[in-house]
Amino acid sequence: MTPVPALQIEGLRKRFGGVTATRDVSITVMPGERRLLIGPNGAGKTTLFNLITGDLRADAGSIRLFGKELRRASTQERVRSGLARTYQILTLFPQETLLHNVSMALIGTRKVGWTPWGRFDRREDLRAASHAALERVGLAGFGRRIVAETSYGERRRLELAMALAQAPKVLLLDEPLAGLSAQERDAVAAVLDGLPRDVTTVLIEHDMDVALAFAERITLLNFGEVILEGTRAEVVADPRTREVYLGE
């Protein structure tokens, strides 16, 4: 008996007017797998993420998380099924502290958020767990800083801390290394490396050194279509990768 895939996408389609952004995409990711999505700009990688999370509604096809059909489900339902993501364009609460940001991630699927009294920023239960999440991304001493006062690299790591705080089963990472200096890049790469092995991870990344070290399997997209899928060695060696991605 084969195990149930963590993420199973079949015949997924999305059109924006005359443009087909996602064309019959089928991808299966097994539990614990680390998958890399590559393709040139406009290939439909981030659109695919948005379809998986429910930020966009697919026109046709199926999205299953551990066998549960979620194409018509709300984002909230998908998150409750174990999905989390980071954004390529930072999507944080810039006027709040890092601890506050992570706490917002922690209470997303709990009832605490409905309490209309007490001090949110002084809750010991949240503070300890938030500290732990920040520690995992190397931001241990930064909890009390305001996001607007941190560096870009620190914000990238905060994105990761928030997604990790959600204790996801399936994690979508949208270019976690985008725009980072070499030093910051190493810090984030170390965080990626330390991700728990039982978390199924799908990564979009253009930094090939880090991305290839991270992923075992690679899916190549172009013009909204899956061109090629295989192990790291297979995809790197395939002439179509060179043709589509690296440019002839």
Place this chain on the structure above:
Amino acid sequence: MRAVMTGAGVAVFLAVLPWVLPGAFYVGIATHVLVFATLALSLNILIGYGGMSSLGHAVYLGVPSYAYAWLTANAGFGVASAAISAVALGTVLAAFFGVLALRASGLGFLMITLALGQIVWGLSYRWVALTGGDNGLRATRPVMFGLDTSDPTVFYYVGAAVFAAVLLCLWQFAGSPFVACLRGTRDQPRRMRMLGHNVWLIRLAAFVAAGFWGSVAGVLYVWDYQFISPQTMSLQQSAEALLMVVLGGAGTLAGPVAGAAIITLVKTVASSYVDRWSSLLGFVFILVVMFMPQGLVPGFRRMARRRAA
């Protein structure tokens, strides 16, 4: 500790204010300020924390006022049961209107609240059998603990007690996990969804909370003015409430109170000296928007901080 000091300061200020003011007329105005400060604080939940601008909030001032006046006059309700029923009605109405208005956001939301407000206002004009139409309804001030509330100073203390209680509740509310989530839906709705929050339900809860506290202001209003007419629910009244929040500083507690005080004072005091008091109000508003776009309270706080630095 600072919070306790501030709270004590507010309590002392409210307690001694009638002794400082030059006469009963001004004590009456101070009571009006407290009524509108309560209304502005309730609207601030929507605007300040939720980022949702409403042009129909006077509904929650008017409907509970009508309900209270009608129930005490025609249904034999006592003070407490009429007040509770009026607040309950306003809150249920807010839940209903919230579901309708939250089909949209931003400008669409604003227009739906405006339209709903105008519908209720129109009903209050036309449904003469229930509302008395243009003539409005009369109500009497409640007799509490054998106090003579027809005396302006005595009634001021009733208003101040209610206002202080509302302020205490909203101060607790402001730092709560719920408001943290509400501010999250204002700043990053997409991220909030991705974190598992139900953005729509958080906004609806905020709308209901604003309706509830607005209804408390409504009961206070009908006690204070002892009269309710369609004018109380007009677009002008809703716009003034919005102006109070924005002028004083949305998202703070002191801001809406300051805004309510300024607008009520300009309306009642300045209007006896200046004919074009609404022009004066407009001028004040333009100045604030130009020099302190966040509102007076955050503006002065920033100035003080810069002075100290």
